[in-house]
Amino acid sequence: MAVVSAIFWGLVVLSLLVVVHEGGHFLAARAFGVRVTEFYLGMPCRKRLFRKSRAYGTEFGVTPILLGGYNRICGMEGEHDDRLADCLDLVQRRGRVTIAEVARELAIDEERALTLLVTLADWASIRPYYDAGKGEEPGQRDWPEAFETLERDANHLTEYDAGHDFESEGTTAAGEPHQIAADPAEALSAERSHTYLGMGFIRRVVILLAGPLVNILLAFVIVTATLSTVGVATIVNSNVLGGVESGSAAERAGLAAGDAIVRIGERDCSDWQGVVEAIDQAFSAGGDFDVTYVRDGQTAVAHVVRPEGEGKPVLGVNAQTRMVPVPVGDAAMAALNYGATVATFAARLIMPQHTMETLSNTSSVVGISAAASQAAASGPIDLMLFVAMVSMSLGFMNLLPIPPLDGGKILVEVIQLVSRRTLSVRVQNWISYAGLAFFLFIFVFALKNDIFRLLF
Numbered sequence: 001m002a003v004v005s006a007i008f009w010g011l012v013v014l015s016l017l018v019v020v021h022e023g024g025h026f027l028a029a030r031a032f033g034v035r036v037t038e039f040y041l042g043m044p045c046r047k048r049l050f051r052k053s054r055a056y057g058t059e060f061g062v063t064p065i066l067l068g069g070y071n072r073i074c075g076m077e078g079e080h081d082d083r084l085a086d087c088l089d090l091v092q093r094r095g096r097v098t099i100a101e102v103a104r105e106l107a108i109d110e111e112r113a114l115t116l117l118v119t120l121a122d123w124a125s126i127r128p129y130y131d132a133g134k135g136e137e138p139g140q141r142d143w144p145e146a147f148e149t150l151e152r153d154a155n156h157l158t159e160y161d162a163g164h165d166f167e168s169e170g171t172t173a174a175g176e177p178h179q180i181a182a183d184p185a186e187a188l189s190a191e192r193s194h195t196y197l198g199m200g201f202i203r204r205v206v207i208l209l210a211g212p213l214v215n216i217l218l219a220f221v222i223v224t225a226t227l228s229t230v231g232v233a234t235i236v237n238s239n240v241l242g243g244v245e246s247g248s249a250a251e252r253a254g255l256a257a258g259d260a261i262v263r264i265g266e267r268d269c270s271d272w273q274g275v276v277e278a279i280d281q282a283f284s285a286g287g288d289f290d291v292t293y294v295r296d297g298q299t300a301v302a303h304v305v306r307p308e309g310e311g312k313p314v315l316g317v318n319a320q321t322r323m324v325p326v327p328v329g330d331a332a333m334a335a336l337n338y339g340a341t342v343a344t345f346a347a348r349l350i351m352p353q354h355t356m357e358t359l360s361n362t363s364s365v366v367g368i369s370a371a372a373s374q375a376a377a378s379g380p381i382d383l384m385l386f387v388a389m390v391s392m393s394l395g396f397m398n399l400l401p402i403p404p405l406d407g408g409k410i411l412v413e414v415i416q417l418v419s420r421r422t423l424s425v426r427v428q429n430w431i432s433y434a435g436l437a438f439f440l441f442i443f444v445f446a447l448k449n450d451i452f453r454l455l456f
Contacts, residue, residue: 005373006369006372006373007369009375010365010370011066014368014369014390015069016387017215017387019069020214020215021069021211021214021394022071022211024210024211024213025071025207025211026058028206030162032199032207033162033193033194034194034196034198034199034207035075035158035194036056036058036071036072036073036074036160037072037160038058038059038061038070038072039059039061039072040060040062040069041063041066042063042065042066042067042069043063043065043067043068043070044063044065044070045065047063047064048061049061049062050062055162056159057124058160067365073196074122074124074194074196075122075192075194075195075198076122076196077119077122077425080422083106083108083112085185086184087106087117088126088184088187088191089180089187090102090105090106091117091120091126091148091149092178095148095176096146096148096175097146098145099117099143099145099146099147100113100145118143120147123191123192123195124150124160125150125191126148126149128143128148129144129175131144131145149175149176149177149178151166151171151174152164152171152178153165154169154170154171156178156180156187201413204413205413208406208409208410208413209406211398212394212395212396212398212399214395215395215398216391216392216395216396218391219338219387219389219391219395220332220336220339220392222384222385222391223331223334223335223338223388224332224334224335225331226381227325227326227330228327228331229325230325231323231325233321233322234322234324235319235321236272237271238319238320239260239261239262239269239270239271239274239275240258240259241255241256241259241317241319241320242257242319242320242321243257243317243318244256244257244318245316245318247316248314248317249304249306249313249314249315249316250291250302250315250316253304255291255293258295259293259294260293260294260295261292261317262292262293262299263290263291263292264279264281264289264291264292265278265281265282265290265291267282272319275317279315279317282304283306283313287306288306289304290303290304291304342393345358345393345396346393346396346397347400349400349442350400350401359445359446360449361449363450364443364449366451366454367446367450367454370450370454372386372390402435402438402439403428403432403434404435405435408431412428412431
């Protein structure tokens, strides 16, 4: 049951935070008019449950591989090619074309023709056509032989564009020819304006930043709201015990939560400060001692045997506490300070002199799941604060300048801006592979940490 609980709460917490993260990217992209064709909880998989939005055309759904989530924002893949305009024009005029027809009409090889078609499909300007008669079906490993037009209204808008009206005269169905009045270059420019590539540097960075920032904002709101409404545990200056630690000298002597301590050794106690001072005095004197307490109106005496072993002996009693709300300003400042601590931890991960030291304190999804289960068992407040902790960590980790994280993609954008050159897909892929190798190392190290913590 402990394993089942860890899996359940791990999936709940991580899925919630992934949806929040991807939701930030989605909202920023849609705010700038960028097409988003898919929004899924879970990793890409042929088996999926989804509902298509009538307003945005986006598929919102879930896959069985609940190990993350993703948005498919148009224009984040593919390479620029000076024949893209001609390819788009050909598909629009024909309605449906095969890879071989594009290669023949544009006098290029089929590999390049496929690249052009896939790039336009990534832009949601056209779509692959799966011919059931040839055994083709969505989700297959290879691209189909043909691609076709999307349904467009009289203003050339697709289902992924805001304001489309398929009831207007001049609307053409998917797979039908759609004549665009503008010349091919202008038509391609209009399509590009609905993609990530068509945005300026600032907007692209905002889209990339939106996911991590929403995670950080969520954590900030949870911490601030919890501290200002529920409050923090504050010690009550009373001689009544709030708890007794399991296996402690106090438990062995018979003390229990709710006992009112009136005398320890040779010193009387009337409040918690007096209890603490009396415990220190009794242990400093050496040897065993008696504790006089009141339980259910009856006075009794417990004999405490001094714990053996190295270090300062501990009685094992806790004070009573009560929750005291924190002023909103102080709560917000505490949330900011916590965020600064998490940001520092994340930054130390990529500092060679601190990497191994920082890795020793990291946890993998296994440790997070186990901790989520413990937090849920402690109550909704602890669970919410745990969600805030993971959300803050997820946000700052994604800001690290390591592809394929959002921070790494921002780094690529900055490099392209400064160099005034677009890095090829091949170069970006190699950079991403290096980043993935680094995070695979982190995952293995963190998993080792979790196994040792859980087993030993």
